[in-house]
Amino acid sequence: MEKSYYYFNILFIIILTSFFLTINSKTLNPEKPCKRLVLYYHDILFNVTNSANATSANVSNPLNNVLGDFNFGMLVVFDDPITRDQNLMSTSVARAQGFYLYNMKSKYNAWFAYTLVFNSSEYCGTLNIMGADIIEQKTRDLSIVGGTGDFFMARGVVTFSTDAVEGLGYFRLKMDIKLYECY
Ligand SMILES: *[C@@H]1O[C@H](CO)[C@@H](O)[C@H](O)[C@H]1NC(C)=O
Ligand SMILES: *[C@@H]1O[C@H](CO)[C@@H](O)[C@H](O)[C@H]1NC(C)=O
Ligand SMILES: *[C@@H]1O[C@H](CO)[C@@H](O)[C@H](O)[C@H]1NC(C)=O
Ligand SMILES: *[C@@H]1O[C@H](CO)[C@@H](O)[C@H](O)[C@H]1NC(C)=O
Numbered sequence: 001m002e003k004s005y006y007y008f009n010i011l012f013i014i015i016l017t018s019f020f021l022t023i024n025s026k027t028l029n030p031e032k033p034c035k036r037l038v039l040y041y042h043d044i045l046f047n048v049t050n051s052a053n054a055t056s057a058n059v060s061n062p063l064n065n066v067l068g069d070f071n072f073g074m075l076v077v078f079d080d081p082i083t084r085d086q087n088l089m090s091t092s093v094a095r096a097q098g099f100y101l102y103n104m105k106s107k108y109n110a111w112f113a114y115t116l117v118f119n120s121s122e123y124c125g126t127l128n129i130m131g132a133d134i135i136e137q138k139t140r141d142l143s144i145v146g147g148t149g150d151f152f153m154a155r156g157v158v159t160f161s162t163d164a165v166e167g168l169g170y171f172r173l174k175m176d177i178k179l180y181e182c183y
Contacts, residue, residue, distance in 0.1 A: 036178050039175045043056050045168060056076050056078035060074045068106070072102055077098075078096065078099065086172065098129075109136075127154060128144065129143070129145070144158055157180070159178070160174070
């Protein structure tokens with residue numbers, strides 16, 4: 001009698017625990033972000049003569065080409081304008097502030113860490129982004145690891161695709177920002 005009561009109790013606890021685990025587990029659908037923004041990132045690399053317009057600068061010092069042809073070791077610091085469309089001259093809706101570095105000797109491959117700083121009537125706050133930019137892939141996903149202000153505690157994924165490349169001096173990325181945690 002005692003024993004069956006004991007087993008019943010155990011069973012009851014297991015059922016109760018699995019019930020709470022089920023109602024607390026969030027299933028995230030990649031197709032259904034709680035917020036989505038498509039923005040364009042413009043990067044104009046400083047080349048000694050374009051200081052008025054440059055928005056990024058190579059701050060590293062590996063000698064050109066000694067480590068291969070893919071900028072391995074080059075670190076670029078940027079304060080890049082972010083627009084809603086592809087036009088560099090459009091009103092910028094945010095700044096992207098941070099850095100990228102080239103991290104492969106055998107092909108172009110980069111790593112980004114930056115903050116999207118919003119300060120407009122539409123949004124005020126930041127999104128912090130980091131991850132690998134595997135340039136040869138048509139699209140690549142980087143993590144949105146946190147946010148502040150209007151993006152308080154946000155998390156999500158930003159999908160990069162290269163939208164334009166003009167020599168070494170300019171490139172444009174399409175950033176498809178999908179947040180899966182919004183507060
Ligand atoms: C630097 O960039 C500017 C603007 O794109 C270009 O006109 C100029 O020729 C470039 N200078 C060098 C040294 O590449
Ligand atoms: C800088 O941008 C302005 C337009 O804002 C353009 O007229 C000028 O030619 C650019 N200068 C360089 C060096 O690219
Ligand atoms: C980056 O800048 C350094 C000098 O600071 C230069 O030696 C190097 O060639 C530059 N790298 C590229 C890929 O332009
Ligand atoms: C945001 O914009 C306002 C108004 O233009 C300005 O006063 C404020 O300093 C800006 N804040 C930041 C953090 O840039």
